Amino acid sequence: MDCETCINQFELDYQFCLDPKSVELYLLSVKQLIEHSGKSIDTLNKKHIRLWLYYLSEKGYKPQTISSKLGGLKTFFTYCCEEGILSTNPAVGISIKMEESKPFYLSLTDLTKLRQLVNKRILAERAIIEVLYATGMRISELSNMRREDIYWNERTIQIQKGKRKKGRIVLFTKECEVHLKAYLDTRMDDVPYVFVSPKYADRPIQIYYVGKRFREIYSKQLGFRVTPHTLRHTFAAHLAQKGMPLEYIQTLLGHESPQQTRYYARLYNHARKELYDEFM
Incomplete structure (x- = not known):
């Protein structure tokens, strides 16, 4: 072949x-x-x-x-x-020495600063911040989210197509509910997507657009780097500090790969240690 x-x-x-x-x-x-x-x-x-x-x-x-x-x-x-195409795997035994970076997530103080900054902007952006933080979902999952995926009575969201095409259910807070409803109440269209593109009103919001807002507006005005994925890490770290077991957090995050498991185990332990140091 x-x-x-x-x-x-x-x-x-x-x-x-x-x-x-x-x-x-x-x-x-x-x-x-x-x-x-x-x-x-x-x-x-x-x-x-x-x-x-x-x-x-x-x-x-x-x-x-x-x-x-x-x-x-x-x-x-x-x-x-x-598949029998090769008799031996030439990549076996080859590895890259990685310097483990310190897990990065926002403190409650920095999260508050982000919320206060976005409060002065449009409702959609405020809702995006809350959904990302409250659910820990990926930005691609937020982009694909539809109105029908939200179950208000249970305060849950059905993620239909996550990474590697695996769906899951995530929870959201009452604060997230307030901001998400406030934004959706301003919508007069019947577009199924929860967040729509500013440029094409019938399409979902672009991942690049959201990332650009974080990179070029929020990070610059706040004076520290924040990305959509930072809020995913922050979601996990804050749950760890509140005592939620790591395996539950990983289920909510929707990942199973060993690399992700190792990273979030380090993040979990780091967040728990920070909480310990705060009270000692």
Whole structure:
């Protein structure tokens, strides 16, 4: 099987198992490796992979990015071995030394500052802040959220299509309910999406647009960096400080991968220690 056929077969077989963006990134890593080494899939070895990873490091890629690319290669080569395309996996045993960064999330004081800043802006932005913080959902999940997914009596939201196409139910607070209803009460349209694009009123709000507001407005005016994903971390950290077990938090976050588990275990322990230090 030639390289192109092998790559196409991987994409076809994994389209229902992984998020399409993940598949795209995995295959990009494979194509970049092939281009850099000048080798075909069946002639690649550990030396070629290590030389490519070293090249990425010299080009200034962050360790997290290089590790992600290596993870894509490992998934692809594991598939090739399972399908009998390769007899050995050239990526086995290769690892990236990662410097563990300190988990970052907002303190209650910084969260209050963010809320006060957004209070002066439009209702939709205030509602977005509360939904992200109260549910811990991803920005992509917020973009896809529909009105029919909200169950007001139970104060829950059904996330229909999360990462790797797994749905789940998340909770939201009374404060979130107030701001979300205040925003939706201003809507006179029948568009099914909870948050709509400022540019195209019949489409869901764009992930890029929300990220840009955080990056170019909130972060600059507050004097510290805040992103939609920061609120996801803050959601987890604040629940940890209130005593919720880690496994419950992970269920609400909707993830199962070992890498995510390790990160949120560190975040959990860090948040609990901060709470301990505050009272000692």
